Amino acid sequence: xxxxxxxxxxxxxxxxxxxxxxxxxxxxxxxxxxxxxxxxxxxxxxxxxxxxxxxxxxxxxxxxxxxxxxxxxxxxxxxxxxxxxxxxxxxxxxxxxxxxxxxxxxxxxxxxxxxxxxxxxxxxxxxxxxxxxxxxxxxxxxxxxxxxxxxxxxxxxxxxxxxxxxxxxxxxxxxxxxxxxxxxxxxxxxxxxxxxxxxxxxxxxxxxxxxxxxxxxxxxxxxxxxxxxxxxxxxxxxxxxxxxxxxxxxxxxxxxxxxxxxxxxxxxxxxxxxxxxxxxxxxxxxxxxxxxxxxxx
Amino acid sequence: xxxxxxxxxxxxxxxxxxxxxxxxxxxxxxxxxxxxxxxxxxxxxxxxxxxxxxxxxxxxxxxxxxxxxxxxxxxxxxxxxxxxxxxxxxxxxxxxxxxxxxxxxxxxxxxxxxxxxxxxxxxxxxxxxxxxxxxxxxxxxxxxxxxxxxxxxxxxxxxxxxxxxxxxxxxxxxxxxxxxxxxxxxxxxxxxxxxxxxxxxxxxxxxxxxxxxxxxxxxxxxxxxxxxxxxxxxxxxxxxxxxxxxxxxxxxxxxxxxxxxxxxxxxxxx
Numbered sequence: 001x002x003x004x005x006x007x008x009x010x011x012x013x014x015x016x017x018x019x020x021x022x023x024x025x026x027x028x029x030x031x032x033x034x035x036x037x038x039x040x041x042x043x044x045x046x047x048x049x050x051x052x053x054x055x056x057x058x059x060x061x062x063x064x065x066x067x068x069x070x071x072x073x074x075x076x077x078x079x080x081x082x083x084x085x086x087x088x089x090x091x092x093x094x095x096x097x098x099x100x101x102x103x104x105x106x107x108x109x110x111x112x113x114x115x116x117x118x119x120x121x122x123x124x125x126x127x128x129x130x131x132x133x134x135x136x137x138x139x140x141x142x143x144x145x146x147x148x149x150x151x152x153x154x155x156x157x158x159x160x161x162x163x164x165x166x167x168x169x170x171x172x173x174x175x176x177x178x179x180x181x182x183x184x185x186x187x188x189x190x191x192x193x194x195x196x197x198x199x200x201x202x203x204x205x206x207x208x209x210x211x212x213x214x215x216x217x218x219x220x221x222x223x224x225x226x227x228x229x230x231x232x233x234x235x236x237x238x239x240x241x242x243x244x245x246x247x248x249x250x251x252x253x254x255x256x257x258x259x260x261x262x263x264x265x266x267x268x269x270x271x272x273x274x275x276x277x278x279x280x281x282x283x284x285x286x287x288x289x290x291x292x293x294x295x296x297x
Numbered sequence: 298x299x300x301x302x303x304x305x306x307x308x309x310x311x312x313x314x315x316x317x318x319x320x321x322x323x324x325x326x327x328x329x330x331x332x333x334x335x336x337x338x339x340x341x342x343x344x345x346x347x348x349x350x351x352x353x354x355x356x357x358x359x360x361x362x363x364x365x366x367x368x369x370x371x372x373x374x375x376x377x378x379x380x381x382x383x384x385x386x387x388x389x390x391x392x393x394x395x396x397x398x399x400x401x402x403x404x405x406x407x408x409x410x411x412x413x414x415x416x417x418x419x420x421x422x423x424x425x426x427x428x429x430x431x432x433x434x435x436x437x438x439x440x441x442x443x444x445x446x447x448x449x450x451x452x453x454x455x456x457x458x459x460x461x462x463x464x465x466x467x468x469x470x471x472x473x474x475x476x477x478x479x480x481x482x483x484x485x486x487x488x489x490x491x492x493x494x495x496x497x498x499x500x501x502x503x504x505x506x507x508x509x510x511x512x513x514x515x516x517x518x519x520x521x522x523x524x525x526x527x528x529x530x531x532x533x534x535x536x537x538x539x540x541x542x543x544x545x546x547x548x549x550x551x552x553x554x555x556x557x558x559x560x561x562x563x564x565x566x567x
Contacts, residue, residue: 009459010388013469017389020381024444027378027437031404034437037415048421099314102307110311117318123546125498127516128538131523132321135336135531142324142338173318226406234408237500241520255410262414263505272414279411286406 038279041272048266056269063273073274075249076257077281080233083168083253088232091172093224096179101209104187115180122177130241133170134159159242163250167239174238175231179224186220187213222293229285234278254278325535334532348536357537359511360518363428364497364541367514370432371496372489375439379488383447384477388456398448404441409501412438417505428512431502439495443488450484451477490552494545515541 010017042063046056067073099118103111121129136142137158144155158166190213198208214221236255239245245252245260252260254274262271320338328334329348331341353361386394416437420430454477462472478485500516507513513521519541523534 007388007456007460007463009463009467009469009472016469017385021385022381023378024382024440027440028401028404028444031407031412031437031440034412034415034419035407037418038412041414041418046418048417099311102311110308110315113315114311114318117315117322119549120322120546121318123494123549124542125500125516125545127498127500127519128542131519131534131538132325134523135529135534136321136324138336140336142320145337173321230406230408234410236410237516241500258410258413259501259505262417268414268418275411275414278408282406282408 038272038275041269042276044269044272046268046272048263048268050266059269063270064277066270067273067277072257072261073254073277076252076254079164079249079251080253080255082164083171083235083239083251084229084232087168087171087175088228089225091168092175092179092228092232093221095172096176096181096224097183097221099176099180100183100187104184118177118180121174124174126174126237127241129170129174130238133166133173134242137166160247163243163247167242167251170242171232171235171238175228179228182220182224183217186217189220190216219293222289226286226289226293229289230282233282233285325538328531329535329539331532334535336529336531348532349540351533352536352540356510357518357540360513360515361540363512364514364516367428367431367499367503368493368497368544370428371435371439372493374432374436375443375492376485376489378436378440379443379447380478380485383444384451384473386444386448387451398445401441401445405445407441409438413501413505420506426506426508428503428507428514431499431506432496434502434506435492435496435499439492443492446491447481447484447488450481450487453484454480486552490548494548497545 043058043060044056045052045059045062047053099114103114124132138144139155139157141158143158148154148156156162194212194216195208198212203211234255235253236259239251239253240256240259243251245256255278258271258274258278261267261274324338327338327341328336330344330346331339332345332347333343334341334348351357386397416434420426420434423430425433458476458480459472462476467475498516499514500520503514503517504520507517515537519534519537522537523529
């Protein structure tokens with residue numbers, strides 16, 4: 001940050017600036033307060049309804065012990081990890097990168113078509129995407145109409161039989177635009193001269209990719225992974241609207257587990273413990289990515 | 298990489314991707330404009346706008362209004378709160394400023410789920426399990442990101458202009474209203490529409506805060522419509538989806554240039 005003197009018109013306007021900043025200070029304060037509150041709740045047996053909504057008590061680390069001893073949390077964590085790995089990292093990140101490379105420097109209709117359709121998926125409200133994918137993967141849906149039935153098979157209820165795969169694909173479909181945009185910007189930041197120099201020196205296109213482009217855009221890759229991992233790990237609406245966590249617990253990711261425990265079973269204390277566990281895991285993943293970001297070349 | 302046309306294999310692969318990405322939209326349009334839609338992808342059998350009429354009248358129309366109120370309210374509150382503080386963050390130097398900026402970056406990454414339970418509990422205690430509560434909750438969650446975004450926009454306003462105005466005898470208030478705000482119009486618009494789209498798409502908070510059907514926004518309306526009915530009215534749902542998605546999509550294409558600036562501003566420069 002460059003140092004600058006306080007400008008005279010600002011110096012005299014201190015009270016005005018303070019008053020203007022007050023709502024934001026207050027609201028951010030509230031957010032901080034809630035974060036600590038979530039931590040405090042997780043050591044209580046608070047519930048939304050009934051006696052324990054009023055007469056709650058401190059239960060120490062019981063809620064955290066329950067995370068590991070009762071069925072639910074660990075299974076849900078496993079589903080979440082699969083969902084995150086396949087839809088964010090394998091799907092969106094790799095797909096977005098490949099598309100960015102394939103469309104780099106291209107003009108024309110195909111590029112515009114791919115870009116606009118990616119963007120439309122991304123801009124669509126979650127629930128619309130959920131409806132689209134529910135409808136197209138149902139027994140009478142698009143996938144059966146155009147692929148399964150013409151091939152002579154009985155219609156498959158994808159949404160039920162392959163629920164996790166379907167929500168992963170839906171999320172790749174919806175979210176790839178972000179990675180694509182970010183990687184397009186990243187590839188543009190690689191100077192053309194560097195690539196040309198490498199070509200002159202006899203580097204093949206594969207070598208240019210692995211030795212020059214990827215190392216140069218590593219910060220972008222890490223940033224992208226950081227954001228999409230956090231978003232995907234805590235994603236709720238698309239999955240919930242498509243499957244509600246079912247069938248069985250097949251797609252019950254942590255966000256849905258948290259929702260059900262807090263607002264369906266009404267155990268806010270246990271729900272808070274789940275949310276704290278989620279924060280810890282997300283924080284841990286973020287640290288890994290941030291190290292990747294900072295590490296010298 | 299220097300070639301400007303696609304190799305045949307690449308063109309084929311890209312077309313394949315395009316088909317996969319587009320077919321759900323084709324399905325959506327075909328069903329929305331077909332008054333006898335049955336959920337198949339086919340040319341509309343009885344083309345018409347009947348589905349759209351259903352999707353903007355009666356209960357569905359009310360949900361549209363609810364969504365407009367929710368999204369406009371959230372966006373306006375977010376901009377008002379963020380603009381006030383972001384100017385100070387941009388122009389003032391004070392101890393701990395870096396810490397505040399990094400704190401905001403961390404808060405911006407805080408997953409909503411992490412504070413869901415306390416927010417719900419606080420809203421219940423304060424009697425705010427209603428649209429106003431949703432607006433306040435979303436504003437609180439928007440702030441860390443919008444503060445950073447807005448600060449980046451104010452940083453681009455040259456302070457020489459403010460200096461000149463000051464020399465001419467303008468007060469801080471006049472400088473803010475006459476110079477800073479007009480020059481950062483684009484930034485204000487981006488933040489406003491960012492918050493607007495976010496609230497327009499929001500599902501989780503209305504789901505746990507909305508106590509009566511009368512206050513359901515479109516996200517909940519669509520969710521309960523395709524969740525409940527046994528025999529799905531595909532035509533109506535498809536039209537409803539288009540009506541619901543249009544503002545979020547339209548806003549982006551209207552503001553595309555400004556959005557890219559905002560996109561670049563995602564990172565923080567201390």
